[in-house]
Every structure is written in structure tokens, then in C-alpha cells.
Amino acid sequence: MTSRRTRWAGAATVAALLFASACAPGSDNKKDSDEPANVKTDVAKMGKLTLTVWDQEVRGGQAEQIAALNKQFMDKYPNVTIKRVSRSFDDLRKTLRLAITDDKAPDVVQANNGRSDMGQFVKAGLLRSLEPYNKAYKWSDRYPESVRALASYTEDGKTFGAGNLYGLPQAGELVGLWYNKAKLSKLGIEVPTTLTDFEAALAKAKQAGETPIQFGNLDAWPGIHTFGFVQNQFVPRDDIRNLGFGRKGASWTSAENEKAATTFADWVKKGYFTKDFNGLGYDPAWQDFAKGKGVFLPAGTWLLADLKKALGDDLGFALPPVGDSGKQAVTGGTGLPFAITEASKHADAAGAYINFITSPEAMKLIAKAGNLPVTDVDSAGTTGAQKEVFDAWTKATGDDALVPYLDYATPDFYDLLTAQVQKLGSGSEKPKSFLDNLEKEYTTFTASNGG
Amino acid sequence: MSRRQAGPPGEPRRIAYVYIAPALLVFGLFFLTPLVHAVWLSLYEWDGLSVGRWVGLDNYRLVLTDDALREPFLHALTLIVFFSIIPCALGLALASMITRSAVRGVNFFRTVLFLPQVVALVVVAVAWRQIFAPDGPLNDFLRTVGLGDVARGWLGDERYALICIGVVGIWVCTGLCVVLFLAGLSKVPRELYEAARLDGAGPIREFITISVPAVRGELAVALTLTLVAAMRTFDLVYVMTSGGPGTSSRVPAYEVWDRAINKGQVGVGVTIALVLTAFILLCTVLINRLSESADS
Numbered sequence: 111m112t113s114r115r116t117r118w119a120g121a122a123t124v125a126a127l128l129f130a131s132a133c134a135p136g137s138d139n140k141k142d143s144d145e146p147a148n149v150k151t152d153v154a155k156m157g158k159l160t161l162t163v164w165d166q167e168v169r170g171g172q173a174e175q176i177a178a179l180n181k182q183f184m185d186k187y188p189n190v191t192i193k194r195v196s197r198s199f200d201d202l203r204k205t206l207r208l209a210i211t212d213d214k215a216p217d218v219v220q221a222n223n224g225r226s227d228m229g230q231f232v233k234a235g236l237l238r239s240l241e242p243y244n245k246a247y248k249w250s251d252r253y254p255e256s257v258r259a260l261a262s263y264t265e266d267g268k269t270f271g272a273g274n275l276y277g278l279p280q281a282g283e284l285v286g287l288w289y290n291k292a293k294l295s296k297l298g299i300e301v302p303t304t305l306t307d308f309e310a311a312l313a314k315a316k317q318a319g320e321t322p323i324q325f326g327n328l329d330a331w332p333g334i335h336t337f338g339f340v341q342n343q344f345v346p347r348d349d350i351r352n353l354g355f356g357r358k359g360a361s362w363t364s365a366e367n368e369k370a371a372t373t374f375a376d377w378v379k380k381g382y383f384t385k386d387f388n389g390l391g392y393d394p395a396w397q398d399f400a401k402g403k404g405v406f407l408p409a410g411t412w413l414l415a416d417l418k419k420a421l422g423d424d425l426g427f428a429l430p431p432v433g434d435s436g437k438q439a440v441t442g443g444t445g446l447p448f449a450i451t452e453a454s455k456h457a458d459a460a461g462a463y464i465n466f467i468t469s470p471e472a473m474k475l476i477a478k479a480g481n482l483p484v485t486d487v488d489s490a491g492t493t494g495a496q497k498e499v500f501d502a503w504t505k506a507t508g509d510d511a512l513v514p515y516l517d518y519a520t521p522d523f524y525d526l527l528t529a530q531v532q533k534l535g536s537g538s539e540k541p542k543s544f545l546d547n548l549e550k551e552y553t554t555f556t557a558s559n560g561g
Numbered sequence: 562m563s564r565r566q567a568g569p570p571g572e573p574r575r576i577a578y579v580y581i582a583p584a585l586l587v588f589g590l591f592f593l594t595p596l597v598h599a600v601w602l603s604l605y606e607w608d609g610l611s612v613g614r615w616v617g618l619d620n621y622r623l624v625l626t627d628d629a630l631r632e633p634f635l636h637a638l639t640l641i642v643f644f645s646i647i648p649c650a651l652g653l654a655l656a657s658m659i660t661r662s663a664v665r666g667v668n669f670f671r672t673v674l675f676l677p678q679v680v681a682l683v684v685v686a687v688a689w690r691q692i693f694a695p696d697g698p699l700n701d702f703l704r705t706v707g708l709g710d711v712a713r714g715w716l717g718d719e720r721y722a723l724i725c726i727g728v729v730g731i732w733v734c735t736g737l738c739v740v741l742f743l744a745g746l747s748k749v750p751r752e753l754y755e756a757a758r759l760d761g762a763g764p765i766r767e768f769i770t771i772s773v774p775a776v777r778g779e780l781a782v783a784l785t786l787t788l789v790a791a792m793r794t795f796d797l798v799y800v801m802t803s804g805g806p807g808t809s810s811r812v813p814a815y816e817v818w819d820r821a822i823n824k825g826q827v828g829v830g831v832t833i834a835l836v837l838t839a840f841i842l843l844c845t846v847l848i849n850r851l852s853e854s855a856d857s
Contacts, residue, residue, distance in 0.1 A: 134614065135613040135827070136607055230610050233610075236610060330806070386717055388714055388805075389694065389717025390694060391690065391694070528805065529805060538807070
């Protein structure tokens with residue numbers, strides 16, 4: 111018995127020690143705002159320093175492009191060494207939380223825009239407001255309001271889409287309508303720009319024995335994009351914005367949203383989507399489209415390189431059709447914004463670095479690498495689907511048509527919305543109860559958030 | 562027990578502790594400390610970033626009362642049937658059949674049956690996800706044999722997603738059970754079966770009176786291992802369904818990951834993990850008790 115008692119005594123001691131230390135997990139990172147009144151912009155005069163940058167630009171063209179920019183920056187300012195740590199998006203998300211709370215946090219990090227990442231970082235006081243740099247480098251002239259909103263929070267992290275700028279992205283992305291040009295001409299359909307045209311095209315494609323809309327929702331998150339694509343056509347963009355940013359002032363149970371949910375369910379019933387889409391993965395779905403199955407594919411511009419390789423000149427891209435709302439709206443956003451950590455000792459150099467990698471010259475490099483730059487998009491010199499993507503981005507940002515991803519709304523909204531769209535698609539949730547469930551979470555959150 | 566009265570080695574006690582000190586140290590550092598730390602975290606509402614807020618036992622109350630958190634535990638219970646009970650039953654039947662009929666090349670079959678255990682579960686999940694796909698081999702097969710009406714996107718159907726994961730569980734766990742039971746049965750003297758047969762016992766009687774009691778120890782091991790596998794299922798769900806469609810295949814381990822890593826609800830996530838640990842501990846103790854009491 112002695113040994114057992116001693117063991118428990120030992121465990122109890124460990125426990126007691128931990129409790130005695132009586133500190134809550136995490137530490138208070140909130141510091142007094144020590145933003146310098148004057149931002150230093152002359153990097154050459156900052157002395158020898160090392161900037162640690164965490165990015166997730168690991169795929170093909172992105173990796174080359176950021177490596178080239180880093181090299182250019184170091185060539186221009188020999189006193190600065192850039193230490194680059196690159197990870198895939200998933201890995202970055204998982205490790206960033208630990209890294210950013212560390213005393214030796216990286217200087218520049220690429221942080222996901224949503225409430226569960228950037229929002230929480232801002233709330234915990236782990237990121238610097240970029241407003242001083244915004245003023246110094248005149249970013250507001252280069253970046254349209256709708257793009258800056260996607261990386262803006264109030265200082266308490268409660269309001270998304272307004273307040274201070276906390277990050278600056280390099281790339282843009284849109285969830286628009288990919289289509290197969292060969293199939294359209296075979297079916298005798300023009301590229302649909304209105305809901306009426308689109309529904310007529312879907313009916314015609316269905317009749318011809320084609321899969322009108324290629325869709326795979328086994329991974330659950332594509333449902334956010336596809337439902338958003340339908341919603342874009344019915345709900346006024348300011349309403350979608352409020353819903354997406356989790357602000358008061360809109361309602362999921364509005365007549366327009368009801369129309370959107372009913373239409374989505376209706377299209378499922380009419381067989382406009384891929385059969386058994388809830389059991390089909392995202393990758394197999396777009397790969398099927400790339401192989402020539404399906405007429406339309408509502409999906410992100412990040413598929414450009416892959417789809418173009420497979421479909422070549424048959425690939426087309428358009429903004430979502432305009433429906434009852436009467437105004438163009440398109441779900442879109444930016445690549446992960448680059449932000450400066452509160453712990454960074456070289457914030458001014460970090461600001462200059464961010465300015466450098468988002469400069470008009472940098473944007474040219476990004477376009478050359480086959481990606482969609484967030485500003486200074488120049489479609490001259492591009493052809494085919496890439497030109498259509500670039501033009502769509504210019505039009506959407508110029509027209510202020512960009513609306514945020516719907517799962518940004520509340521910390522729990524991703525799980526809720528993905529599950530609900532799957533259920534709406536399978537028919538186990540009716541449009542009315544689908545919207546009621548979303549409304550419940552939305553209003554509960556906005557009430558508690560006071561936003 | 563006579564161990565306590567025994568003299569050296571191990572006396573005086575203080576010397577004994579020196580011997581086990583390295584082991585104790587490792588145990589304390591890598592097993593006990595994290596556990597205690599987890600218990601401590603479970604008493605806070607913490608997002609992993611800012612200062613946590615003391616909430617006492619609120620997280621436990623939440624885990625035990627919230628419907629959204631109870632559902633995954635119910636799913637885990639369903640998975641126990643597929644990962645544990647069915648493979649054990651199947652394994653017993655297969656093992657006794659193999660032993661009885663002295664199959665040629667038994668080693669080959671044993672290896673093949675055991676193979677699913679060796680493959681990483683993520684690979685298993687990717688493969689089965691393709692099998693269950695709307696245009697996958699399973700549906701192709703159903704269509705060929707004229708059951709086209711049954712064909713569907715299996716993992717996309719709320720009624721079948723969890724069962725599909727269970728089926729993979731059967732595939733993975735049965736081999737382990739068979740191998741364990743074969744080992745147990747090989748210890749049984751042939752004469753016992755012959756004697757039973759002389760007394761007029763049929764195959765079923767032999768199975769119940771000789772085979773099952775002979776593998777009781779192995780059964781306890783198999784039940785424990787497969788039960789733990791069922792309760793901590795994560796990879797299969799993560800890759801095959803991400804807990805969907807809807808919430809129909811969310812399991813506790815998936816919930817732990819989702820809360821702690823994705824949603825920044827570290828306290829709740831840790832609490833679920835602790836409740837799961839307690840439940841697994843309870844089950845294993847229970848299984849051991851049962852097999853021991855059957856022994857005496």
C-alpha cells in the first residue's frame with residue numbers, strides 16, 4: 111500500500127504545484143499601444159537586422175514568386191536578412207498559435223482572415239495595427255475598401271470588416287462560374303449573365319443529358335461556396351456582407367435568403383447538381399469537370415492553373431449571374447494577409463517588407479507566376495481564361511461587388527453552415543429550418559458580441 | 562501476497578526507489594505531467610492565445626449535458642459494435658474454423674488478414690473513400706449485379722456515413738482478432754477436441770465448451786485493443802467524412818481536434834479528451850475484471 115500511497119502523494123504534489131502557481135493558461139499579451147508617431151521608412155538606415163517571415167506560399171508559382179521578392183528585398187537592403195519559414199496552409203494554421211504567443215515570435219506572419227484566426231489574434235493583442243504604415247505608404251490608394259475590409263478589425267477584435275487594418279494580402283480570389291466553352295457552343299447557350307439565362311441554360315444542359323453543375327460536397331466546405339454562389343444572385347450585397355462579417359443589421363430568415371435556399375433545394379430536386387454530390391469529394395468533382403464532365407463549375411479562381419492545363423481553350427470564367435437582387439455580388443477574398451506581430455522588434459522594417467512584396471512591381475511578378483494579384487491587375491498580355499479571371503477581378507473590386515465568405519460570421523459558423531448545406535442538399539433540412547438554424551447562431555453571436 | 566514480507570532484493574524500500582527512479586521520472590514527465598496539465602486546462606475557458614478564464618467544472622457540465630457534445634459519444638458507442646464486437650465475433654468464428662479444418666497455407670491467410678493492421682489508417686481511409694464514392698467500385702458492383710437502386714454516394718448519406726466508417730473498422734480489426742485467437746487456440750491440446758468428439762460433441766458444442774474458454778485471455782486483449790481503437794477513431798472520420806454529412810459521423814476524437822485546434826476552445830477540447838480517457842479506462846478495467854473473475 112505504501113507505494114501506491116506515495117505515488118498518489120507524488121501526483122498530488124505535482125497537481126498542487128500547478129494549482130499553486132495559480133496562473134491562468136496563456137499570458138497577457140496586451141501591451142500599451144507603443145506605435146511610433148513617425149514610421150521610419152528608410153530601411154537602409156535601420157542597421158543590421160534579421161526579419162523572420164512565416165508564409166504559406168508553398169505551391170508551384172507562389173513559392174518561386176515569394177523567393178524572388180525576398181531576394182530582391184535583400185539585394186536592395188543588404189543590412190536586412192530575411193529568414194523565411196514556409197509551411198502549408200494547414201500546418202501554418204496549427205503552429206501559428208503557439209509561435210505567435212512566444213517571446214521570439216516571427217516578425218511577419220501570414221494569418222487567416224477569419225474570426226477564429228486573425229480575429230482572435232487581434233483580440234489577444236498579438237498583432238499590430240498597420241494603420242501607421244497604411245498612412246506612410248498610402249496603401250489605401252492601392253487597395254480598394256472591399257479588400258482592406260477583409261483584413262480589418264476593431265481593436266477589441268469584435269467587429270470584422272471595419273476598424274484598423276491588420277494585414278495586407280498579395281493575391282486575390284473569387285468564387286465565380288467556370289464553364290466549358292465547347293459544351294456551351296454545342297448546347298447553343300451563351301455565357302449566362304442573369305439568373306433567368308442561367309436557369310434556362312441549366313434546364314437545357316439537363317435535357318441534353320449533361321451534368322449542369324459539377325459539385326462535390328463530401329468535404330463539406332465546398333457547400334459554403336456553392337450556397338454562397340446561389341445566395342449572391344438573390345440577396346443584396348450589403349446584407350451578405352453583414353451576415354458574413356457577423357454584424358447586426360441583416361437576417362438569415364429574410365425573404366431574399368429564403369428565395370436563395372429554396373432555389374438551391376429546387377436545383378437539387380431538378381437534378382442540376384452532380385448526382386450524390388454529398389458523397390463526392392471536392393477534388394474528384396473539379397477533376398471530373400477538367401475531364402469534360404459537367405457544363406458549369408462554381409468554384410474558386412485558385413483552380414485556374416489546374417483547369418487550364420486540362421481544358422485549355424475550352425475553359426471559361428465568368429462572375430456569378432445577377433438575379434433578383436439586381437446587382438452583381440461575388441464571394442471572394444484575398445490570399446492570406448501578411449501581418450506584423452506585436453512582439454516584433456523590427457516593426458518598421460517589417461512594414462517596409464510588406465510594402466515591398468505588395469508593390470505594383472511585385473504584383474507583376476505574381477501575375478507572371480500564374481496567380482491573381484490583388485491589385486494592379488493588368489489583363490493585357492494574358493489570354494483565355496486567365497484574362498477572364500483578371501477582368502472579373504478588376505470588375506468585381508472596381509464595382510465593390512466583393513462579399514466575404516459566409517463562414518467568417520461567427521467562430522462556430524463554419525461547422526454549422528457546412529453541416530446545414532449538406533442537410534439542405536440531402537433534403538433532410540427544409541429551406542425554412544435551414545435558415546432558422548443559421549439565424550439562431552447568427553443572432554446569438556451578434557447579441558453577445560455587441561457588434 | 563508474500564512479496565511484501567520478502568527481504569532483499571528491494572529492501573529497504575528507499576533502495577528500490579532508486580532502481581525505479583528513471584522509469585518513474587519518464588512516467589512522471591511524459592505521462593503524469595501532461596495528464597495533470599490537461600486536468601488543469603479543463604478548468605479554464607481558454608482560446609489558446611489570451612489569458613484563460615477560470616470556469617471550474619463548467620466544461621465538464623457542458624460535455625455531459627450539451628446535445629452537440631453528447632452526440633459524438635453516442636456515435637463512438639455505435640463504432641464499438643463495428644470495431645470491437647463484430648470483429649471479435651467474426652475473429653472467433655474464423656479462427657476456430659481455420660484451426661478445425663487445418664487449412665493449407667494458413668500462414669498466408671493469417672498474414673493477409675493481419676495486413677489492414679499494418680497499413681496507416683490515413684491510407685486506409687483514402688482507399689475506402691474511393692470505394693464508397695458515387696462512381697466507386699462498390700456502386701459499380703451493385704449496378705453489375707442489378708442492385709443499381711441501392712447504389713448511392715454512401716459517405717454523403719446521413720443514414721450510412723457512420724456505418725460505412727464502421728465497415729472499415731470491421732475490415733481493420735478482424736485480422737487482429739483472428740491472429741490473436743489463432744494463437745490462443747494453438748495452445749489447446751488436440752486431445753481435448755478428440756475427447757469431446759468421442760463424447761459426441763458437434764462443432765458448435767466444441768466451440769462453446771473448448772475454444773471460447775481457451776481464448777478468454779486473448780478475448781480480453783482483443784476487446785481492449787479494438788475498443789480503444791473504436792473510441793479514439795479520428796483518422797478515418799477526418800479523411801472520409803470530416804464528421805459529415807451534417808454532424809452524422811462526428812466522434813469524440815474529432816471533436817477534440819476541432820474544438821482545440823480549429824475553434825480555439827482549448828478548455829472544452831481538453832475536457833472531451835479527459836472524459837474520453839476516463840471512459841476508455843473504465844472499459845478496460847471492466848474487461849480485465851470480467852476476464853479475471855472468469856478465470857477464478
